[in-house]
Amino acid sequence: MEIPRDVLEPVQGLSREAGLLLAGLEEVRTQTIELIEDLSEEELATTLLPNFHQIGSLALHLAENEFWWIQAVIAGKEISDEDRKLAHLDEHTLETDFRLRGYDAKSCIGILNMIHERSIETLSEFSDDRLDTLILCEPGDPRFECSPRWVLHHLIDHEAHHKGQIAMIKRLIRKTTS
Template identity: 30%
Template sequence: MQRKTLTVEALPGFEPEIGRWIWGLEDVRRTILKRLEGIRYEQLNHRADGRQSIGSLLYHIAYIEADWLYAEVLESDWDPKIKASFPWDHRSEDNRLSEVPDQSLDEHLHRMQKVRHELLAHFKGMDLSDWRKVRQLEPYDVTPEWVIYHLIEHESHHRGQIFQLLRELEMQP
């Protein structure tokens, strides 16, 4: 068995400290993408026991990433090209995550990649003073550093849900 080396490396092109956090964000995404390889359309869009489909969770992950990027980090309106990638409301009237109508894995992955590309572009040019600069919003104060921490936590949580749903679906005949 080949010995693994488990380290965190700063991604090139970023201030090193920021690059290490972005590495963590990218690593969570990498594990999701690897696990989704070969997923069938029916599995992606299957709803079980009132839970969201895997596709809806992917939509939610991308939506939240875009929202935190634009609202908290950039303190601006969404880029219209990104906003156009989200034709469905984020939440239903009863405040549950919206169920996204049947979409292919390619559609979900394209949306996720588009948002991530925007996020990476904005964080590549960031220095440590901006990384830790407090954005004073109406409900709270927040730094870009905390946003990335939150996005890692958020996507990891939903990764667990996705993996659990896949395990259950793979056990079905």
């Protein structure tokens, strides 16, 4: 009998440390995608209670955050209008009614994957030493310094937090509609 093995392997093309951190994000992202891939457009846009987020909006929020933290904060790139549209920056992803977007689960997953591929491409330029370089995080109130290593850890934590929300909302939707 073969014993199952769970190990974290660095994402190829990245330094070892960045690759391991991104592998951690990918593990949680895979679980997030598994939660949303079978949802209907109606389920993605369901608001169970006032101030409850819609699952589709949470998925876009995850993409938006990954894009902003990696491209704007870590890489310090100027964000084009096209990038803003792709990542839904400046659109208040959690406040906008997801129904108005016309997206299905496949669209959400496509956006998550496209932004993640850009993250891999950007982080492929980083050495392990650069992961601990302090970056001034702006805009922010208050402004603060962070390292790329902290940002990647934060993205894993953020993804896990919202994955839990998505799982709970999905369970409640399916329990109340079935």
